[in-house]
Amino acid sequence: MKAGGLQRELKRKTPFDSAQQEANLNVIRTADQMINRCGKFFRDYGLTTSQYNVLRILRNEGAALPSLEIGQRMVQTVPAITGLIDRLEKQDLVVRRRCDQDRRVVYVQITAAGKRLLRKIDEPLIDLHHQISGTLTKAELKQVSRLMEKVRAALEASDQ
Structure with a gap:
């Protein structure tokens, strides 16, 4: 039997123990490469991926949110x-500002400088998404999303 792509990439001499193991390792390897590519991209703008995520959430909300x-x-x-x-x-x-009614709650709001930075990032980020997954068709992209959502739902259910 011919070795699969991941088995060849890892120069693994024996097949994986199961299809689940191979699929999971494929997801992890791909995610690692995507995270590294995104991390490098955001570093060029003085941010981490997580910092960008906070700014994106605040811009999309359009108002201050509790941390x-x-x-x-x-x-x-x-x-x-x-x-x-x-x-x-x-x-x-x-x-940041503390809630007047409950001092334990801290509201966070994006500044004008934060919005300017995001506008600067928007188009190059779209280009990065195309570089990462532009070889997939729209149907394939929807399938990837559906499958990842199915895996996450199973993980969440097993945590209950």
Whole structure:
């Protein structure tokens, strides 16, 4: 039997233990390459991928959000949302204010400088997405999304 693409890439002499193992490792390897490519892209703008994600969430919301809400909306889980917001605030990309009714709640809002930075990133980021997955058809992209959502749903169900 001819070795699959990942088996060849990893120069693995024996087949994977299961189709699930091969698929999972394919997803992890691909995600790693995508994360590295995106990380390099955002570094050129003085951001991390997570910092961009916070700014994107705030711009799309159009209003201040509690920091915990931002944490829940992140694409990647971030253990220290406060530190992430601290760094964005030092760059004058967001501002924070405490809730008058509940001092434990901290609202975060994107600044004009944060919006300008995102506008600068928008078009090159679209180009990056095309570079990463432009070889897939629209139907294939929808299938990838559907399959990844199915895997995440199963993971979430197993955590319950």
